[in-house]
Amino acid sequence: MTAPAIARFIDAARERLGAKGVVTDPAEIAPWLTDWRGRWHGASSGILSPASTEEVAAIVRLAAQHRVPLVPQGGNTSMVGGATPPTDGAAVILSLRRMNRIRSVDDQRAVAEAGVILDHLHAAALAAGRRFPLTLGARGSCTVGGLVSTNAGGTQVLRFGTMRGLVAGVEAVLPDGSIHNGLGGLKKDNRGYSLDQLLIGAEGTLGIVTAAALRLVPAAFDRAVAWAGVAAPQAALTLLRRLQAETDRIEGFELIPGTSLDLVLAHISATRSPLAGRHAWHVLIEATAASAQQESSAALLEHLLAAPLADGLVEDATLAASEAQADAFWRLRDSLSEAERTAGPATQHDISVPIDVMPRFMIETANAAEARFPGTHASGFGHLGDGNIHFHVRAPVGAGSDWIEREGPVGAVRHQACARPARPDESRQAHRLSACNGFAPLS
Numbered sequence: 454m455t456a457p458a459i460a461r462f463i464d465a466a467r468e469r470l471g472a473k474g475v476v477t478d479p480a481e482i483a484p485w486l487t488d489w490r491g492r493w494h495g496a497s498s499g500i501l502s503p504a505s506t507e508e509v510a511a512i513v514r515l516a517a518q519h520r521v522p523l524v525p526q527g528g529n530t531s532m533v534g535g536a537t538p539p540t541d542g543a544a545v546i547l548s549l550r551r552m553n554r555i556r557s558v559d560d561q562r563a564v565a566e567a568g569v570i571l572d573h574l575h576a577a578a579l580a581a582g583r584r585f586p587l588t589l590g591a592r593g594s595c596t597v598g599g600l601v602s603t604n605a606g607g608t609q610v611l612r613f614g615t616m617r618g619l620v621a622g623v624e625a626v627l628p629d630g631s632i633h634n635g636l637g638g639l640k641k642d643n644r645g646y647s648l649d650q651l652l653i654g655a656e657g658t659l660g661i662v663t664a665a666a667l668r669l670v671p672a673a674f675d676r677a678v679a680w681a682g683v684a685a686p687q688a689a690l691t692l693l694r695r696l697q698a699e700t701d702r703i704e705g706f707e708l709i710p711g712t713s714l715d716l717v718l719a720h721i722s723a724t725r726s727p728l729a730g731r732h733a734w735h736v737l738i739e740a741t742a743a744s745a746q747q748e749s750s751a752a753l754l755e756h757l758l759a760a761p762l763a764d765g766l767v768e769d770a771t772l773a774a775s776e777a778q779a780d781a782f783w784r785l786r787d788s789l790s791e792a793e794r795t796a797g798p799a800t801q802h803d804i805s806v807p808i809d810v811m812p813r814f815m816i817e818t819a820n821a822a823e824a825r826f827p828g829t830h831a832s833g834f835g836h837l838g839d840g841n842i843h844f845h846v847r848a849p850v851g852a853g854s855d856w857i858e859r860e861g862p863v864g865a866v867r868h869q870a871c872a873r874p875a876r877p878d879e880s881r882q883a884h885r886l887s888a889c890n891g892f893a894p895l896s
C-alpha cells in the first residue's frame with residue numbers, strides 16, 4: 454500500500470466522518486502506536502474515530518474499496534500487540550473510543566457501545582442498583598470492545614466467568630460493511646452458529662465490535678477482603694478448595710509471590726505489606742454478600758479462615774478493616790504488572806492449565822526457566838482460582854533492554870511445560886485441557 458493510496462483513503466474517510474473523526478497529526482498518533490508494555494512499536498499515518506455504527510460500516514466499506522487494512526483499537530491496554538499497527542505504516546488505526554454511549558441499563562443487561570470504558574460501565578450499572586461483575590487492573594482505560602475482543606477475564610472469573618459468559622449479544626460491522634445486530638436479547642437462540650460467540654476473543658479478525666449487551670448481577674450488599682500468607686501455591690489451592698467447599702460467595706482469589714510483593718513495595722508509592730512477617734506466597738481473597746439476610750462477608754471470611762490458621766495451612770491472615778484498606782489490598786495486586794515493568798526487562802506470558810495442575814506447573818516451570826537462563830527470576834501471579842496466571846521471567850540484574858529479545862527461547866520453556874505429556878498421575882482430561890494463552894508470540 455503506497456502513501457498516496459493511504460492518503461486518498463484518509464481523505465475519503467474525512468468526507469464521511471468530518472474533521473472530528475480523523476487524526477493525522479503524528480504527535481497525536483504517537484501514543485497509540487506502542488503497546489502498554491512498550492514491547493511493540495508500529496507506524497500509521499492516521500487514526501479514524503467513527504461516532505456511530507453506521508460510520509464504522511461506512512469506513513469498513515471505504516477501506517475495502519481502497520484496500521487499506523484497519524487495526525481496531527479501544528483503550529490500547531492489551532499486552533500481545535494486537536492493537537498495534539504493523540511497522541510498515543500500511544494500516545490505519547480504527548479507534549472506537551468516540552463510540553462511548555451506554556445505550557440502556559435495566560435489571561438484567563446493559564447495552565454499551567464499544568468505546569465505553571469499563572469504569573464507566575461499572576458506575577452506570579451501580580447507579581441502577583446492579584453490577585457488571587468483571588474487573589481488572591486496566592479498568593480506567595480499557596473498553597467494552599477490547600474486553601469483548603480479547604475475551605477478557607479479570608479478577609472475578611472464579612464466580613462469574615470470562616466475557617464469553619457475560620456477553621449476552623454483540624453488534625458488529627462485518628468485513629463486507631454489513632451490520633450484525635445480536636443485541637436482541639434472546640436467552641435461547643437456536644438459529645445455528647453463534648456469530649456473537651465467534652466475535653468474542655476474535656481480536657477484530659472477524660469484524661469490528663460496535664456494541665455489546667452485557668449481563669448484570671445484583672449489586673453487592675457488602676464485601677470483605679482478606680490477605681493471607683501461605684508457604685506454597687499448593688497450600689493456596691488447598692485453601693481455595695476448603696473455602697469453596699463451605700461457600701459460593703468467594704469472588705476473588707489471587708495468588709501473589711512474596712518476591713513480586715517486594716517489587717510493589719519497592720516501586721509503587723504509598724504501599725505497605727498487609728502482614729507484619731515475610732511469607733513466600735500470599736493470597737488476596739474477596740467475598741461478597743448479596744443482601745442483609747446473609748452473614749456479613751467479614752464474618753464469613755473470619756470464620757472460614759479460623760481453621761486454616763489454626764492448622765497451619767495459612768501462616769497468617771488479616772481482614773481489611775475498611776473499604777479504604779480493602780482498596781489498598783487490591784492496589785497491591787493491581788500494581789504487580791506496573792511494578793514488574795518498572796523493575797526491568799521481563800518476558801511475560803498468560804498461562805492457563807487445569808487448576809489442580811497449576812501449583813506444580815508454577816514451581817517446576819520456574820525452576821526449569823531459572824536453570825536454563827542463569828540469573829533470571831521466574832514466578833507467576835494472578836487468578837489461581839481460574840487456573841490462569843501471569844508467568845514472568847525477569848532478566849538477570851543489570852541486563853539491558855535487549856534481553857527481551859530472548860522472549861522466544863524463554864517462552865519456549867513455558868510452552869513446553871504447558872504442553873508436556875501427562876504423567877501417570879494426571880488424568881487424560883487434564884492433559885487435553887492444558888492450554889497456553891500467549892501474552893507474547895510463540896517462539
Ligand SMILES: Cc1cc2nc3c(=O)[nH]c(=O)nc-3n(C[C@H](O)[C@H](O)[C@H](O)COP(=O)(O)OP(=O)(O)OC[C@H]3O[C@@H](n4cnc5c(N)ncnc54)[C@H](O)[C@@H]3O)c2cc1C
Pocket residue numbers: 489524525526527528529530531532534535536549567589590591594595596597598599600601602603604605606607608656657658660661662663787790791
Ligand atoms: C494492568 C493491566 C491488567 C490487566 N489485567 C487483565 C486481566 O486480569 N485479565 C484479562 O483478561 N486481561 C487483562 N489485561 C489485558 C486486557 O485484555 C485488556 O486490558 C482489555 O481487555 C483490552 O481492552 P482495550 O480496550 O484496551 O483493547 P485494546 O488493547 O485496544 O485492543 C485489544 C485487542 O482487541 C482488538 N479490538 C479492540 N477494540 C475492538 C473492537 N471494538 N472490535 C474488534 N476488535 C477490537 C484490538 O485490535 C486488539 O487486538 C490487563 C491489562 C493491564 C494493562
